[in-house]
Amino acid sequence: MTATILHADLDAFYASVEQLLDPSLRGKPIAVGGGVVLAASYEAKAFGVRGGMPGRQARELCPQLIFVNGHFKEYQRLGDAAIRVVGDFTPLVERISIDEAFADVVGCTHLFGPPAEIARTIRARVRRELGLAISIGVARTKHLAKIASQVAKPDGLVVVDPDDELAFLHHLPVELMWGVGPVTKARLGATGVETIGQLAKLPGRALERLLGPAAGEKLAALAWNRDPREIKVRRRARSAGAQSALGRKPAEERVFRPTLLHLADRICTRLRAKSRPGRTVTVRVRFTNMAVVSRSVTLDAPICATRILADLAEELVRAILAERPKQKTISLLAISVSHLEDSWDLDLELPLALHDEARRPGTRLGLARWAADCAVDKIRDRFGWDAIGYGSVALGISRSVPDAFRELAEKDL
DNA sequence: TCTGGGGTCCTAGGACCC
């Protein structure tokens, strides 16, 4: 068995694009964003600045930090271009995010040489054609390739020889493993486990007690480099959602009603565009003490009508608030739709709508609402998202993060 | 403006079915 899996990962992607676009930013600590740091350059990371960090805290850590507005269209363009370079070598590409992909070159080494050489060529081409650094890990499994690319950063290549896998893996810290975050790291650390080798040698029962049966077994398998995951060229999304941070707002109808309508609008437009209505609606409310409560309902039939989703979400939120009358302020609202239909013939929805309308006028797949959504979609197709909306919704919504950034994070349905 | 936004997967308990 040879190592034919590549994991390619653009370095400090957003920040690197900014430094590419504006040479005066090169070599300097910069952060994309403002209120919250969306991405930081290596120079900023050296000061401890991290993505997701409040802008104020970042400035405290690094007073000379330069904040820049993101060029989100450029991120999409350059990310696509980099992944396309990988795709020039093999069709077996699994894109993980805007700046990251797995690839299996098993079928194309006779054309392009051994995997390590392919990786070198990809790195050189991305550097030459796009001006960006991309780190690559090459190994026999996805997990190992991913770890290798992390070890390779910045701007490096690490090839893990199949004969040296455990030697490579076992001296690394546990947090490099896929699935080990802060909580798991702390739990492991409490029993003295800090390296993947120590984790591997932990008795199965101890690991299971610590992390539960599934997680324990999974991590044990990964620590012994038994990674069953295969390259998945196209995996369909299982849910679609949207959320909005509110700062600190009263838990009142005038706040949650327009916000939920806006979120439902965002979600349902995507669901309709891909003909993927969903059966389960989940809402999440975060209170200002950071406590998070969720509530969900599963329907008999899938939905993708904005008004219907908004109404259902509102009911669920009301139920949450009614149970917690002492919580007067909320800091986040979220809606998610899951149990998505694989593909949905929209023509089927019309008779359903008629049927439902006849049974319970004005509810569920109401015909009028369905027609209204279709009209809105068409107008937006021609004139853009902001050309039309749900009345007052367009006004009162705080946009802490640009819409273009949200779209970058959206998974293809 | 104390704490972004879009996802995946797992767990544990309960309802319900045969």
Added chain:
DNA sequence: TCTGGGGTCCTAGGACCC
């Protein structure tokens, strides 16, 4: 004293990833 048992679906919460 024990009080079937396996499977599926749903809900709420949580860890994790980019």
